[in-house]
Amino acid sequence: MIESSVLTINGYERRYAFSVSEFNPSLCQHVHAGRKTKYSDVVATFDIETTTIKQENATEEGAFSLKNPYAFMYHWQMCIGGVVIFGRFWHELQALHEKLVRYFNLNEKRKMVIYVHNLSFEWLFTHQFLDCWENIFATERNKILKCSNDCFEWRCSYRLSNMSLAKYIENSKGTYYRKAVEDLDYRKYRDPYTALSPIEYGYCYNDVAGLYQAICASLIEDTLDSIPLTSTGYVRRDCREAMKKNKRNRKLFLDMKLTPELYTLCKEAFRGGDTHGSRYYVNQVVDDVESFDKASSYPYVMYCLPEFPMSKFMEYDNEDEDDLNEMNKKYCTLGRYRLTNVKLKRGKTNPYIAYSKCATCIAPKLFNGRVLEAEEIILTLTNIDYLILKNEYDFEGLSVGDFHFARKGYLPEELRSVIWEYFTKKTMLKGVKGHEYEYMKSKNKLNSIFGMMVTDIVHSEISFDGNDYCIETPTVEEALEKYYKSRNNFLSYQWGVWVTALARLELRKGIEAVGPDNIYNDTDSVKALKGHAKDFERLNVEINRQCKDRGIVNYLVRNGKRFYLGTWDNEGRYDQFKTLGAKKYVYRQDGELHLTVSGLDKKKGAKYLESIGGVPAFNKGVVFTDSGRTASYYNFTNEITTMTRDGYSWQNGSNIAIVDCEYTLGITDSMLSIILETHLTKP
DSSP: OEEEEEEETTEEEEEEEBOTTTOOGGGOOOOOOOSSOSBOSOOEEEEEEEEEEOOTTOOSSOOSSTTSOEEEEEEEEEEETTEEEEESSHHHHHHHHHHHHHHHTOBTTBBEEEEETTHHHHHHHHGGGTGGGOEEEEEETTEEEEEEOSSEEEEEHHHHHOSOHHHHHHTSTTOOBOOOTTSSOTTSOOOTTSOOOHHHHHHHHHHHHHHHHHHHHHTSSOOTTTSOSSHHHHHHHHHHHHHTTOTHHHHHHHHTOOOHHHHHHHHHHOOOOOOEEOTTTTTOOEEEEEEEEETTHHHHHHHHOOOEEOSOOEEOOOOSHHHHHHHHHHSEEEEEEEEEEEEEOTTOOSOOOBGGGEEEEESOEEETTEEEEEEEEEEEEEHHHHHHHHHHEEOSEEEEEEEEEEOEEOOOHHHHHHHHHHHHHHHHHTTOTTOHHHHHHHHHHHHHHHHHHTOOSSOOEEEEOSSSEEEEOOOHHHHHHHHHHOTTOOOOHHHHHHHHHHHHHHHHHHHHHHGGGEEEEETTEEEEESOOHHHHHHHHHHHHHHHHHTTOOOEEEETTEEEESSOEEEEEEEEEEEEEETTEEEEEETTEEEEEETTSOHHHHHHHHHHTTSGGGOOTTOEEEEEEEEEEEEEOOSSOEEEEETTEEEEEOSEEEEEEEEEEOOOOHHHHHHHHHHHTTOO
16 A cells, blocks of 8 residues: 555644555445446546656657656556545556456446546547547547447546646535645656655645545536536536526527527627727836726626527618618617728727737737727627727728628526526625535536527547548538437527627726726726726716616625625725736735736746835746746657666657746837837827
């Protein structure tokens, strides 16, 4: 038995793991697998530890070559029914699987489910040693949800939880183990013959024992048959059951069926959150900044606003601009717009037109991916987008083609009731001791509703031929026919398109409220010069008035205090703030430095930035060596090779080499020139 020093909620404790030969399957605990199931009632978790070898002549292609970084497994760990087993070699894992097959009588009608946190990683290392796992269900290349062979089904617990392993364990009910984040240095060389300390063994122990407890917590309300594959699956199931209560919802779903042409229009019009830095304040240190956040922005528009397409889209030919404006005011519309001599209005801090969404953009002047001006633009817009664009830009010529309209209305009452249920649970459980798990679960569900709405209807079929992924994409016609035929589907894709459009309009109201004082905004937040608290109070009064006029109660009362859905909260004051563009900013609040840069570790980045000067040091060219960013090299091979070092040898096959990367803060030269020009002409 192998001694491990394991981190628990009570600190470090001694635990023992079995070798394959010592493991006794009779010690395994059982779970409720389901009444009519093809699964064993013993569930398992699996993980590996790897060493990456960097090569001096590494290339970006990532092909399997000695010129590229490569990796190999030096330790594996498995928790089966609560019992932890350690191994160092692939042949030990093969022996364990054979032992499990014999003892539990596993076959194609009785499979053991094994959860892996980030299955895509472990799969690439392992598949050649365990019967290839020919049945793969993947959403994209290198993103595997599950796979199986005749006796085992492997599932991805990361996709189930949508959390890091540490957070999943911590936020699961009744878990005792904790992930020991700093107990194993991944940059240290280890091979299957390297001696490990009890602390290092404890790290390995926790990764599978903690995950096993989290999975068992998830199976309290589910069986191995019913548990979803993804976190969104929980929400989809709740919403589907609610929608089935009203037969008219199925008829509405079919009546609103998208044609291939309309689906293409919806895809072209879809945009995510509106994130940008003001061109008047980018690259400047700004003192006394206030931050305002809109509470549950996406759930708010889904629950409170009657602005969604709720009928079949019909084609329409506009007579003139007045006719177009009237249609856009009265209906939900989609159309391809051609605008000429487009120019952002003076004083507008955040250009709205995204260059990436333009089908045509002639002679553009861009700022951080947004259009300041152009001779001609062609892009697809909803009525909401057109309303925002007209307020933000001047343009001379206008024409619209492929224009369609649908009746406006609220989302189905049954769907809105689920949104309100999630909001209620989250609000009533926030900060209540002993209900942290239930609070987190409700919060995650509330935040997942939108993601469920914009799942792409056109899914690729992904398989693996032993050397690489094979991707077959159905035609749009085939995918739409399959989608609307299935009785499991109940959501109209166009609803998701309007969710983000309406949320962007709500955000724009906040941006307009602060005017030229706007500094930075994200999907549901506005950061501006201080002095605008009353402006957001006025916005909140208007939001609540509109809800009242529509007969919607958008608040809950807890301990005599009202908690509102969709109103603006004052998130406090920053002593200093600086942004270099979208998802790239730093601020100091109550003396503490906070850093947000997409892909950069917040804690490591803030610590380093503090050491070189704090907020003013957040400049183009700053290099974060310990950034938390990594590059992955996928090394596919059909061969199992023998690796040798210091007289020792072990087997290796396909692998993923993960290499630490530096991060350099950057601003494009064109963006920098616009910043300098703009700073001279502030409104």
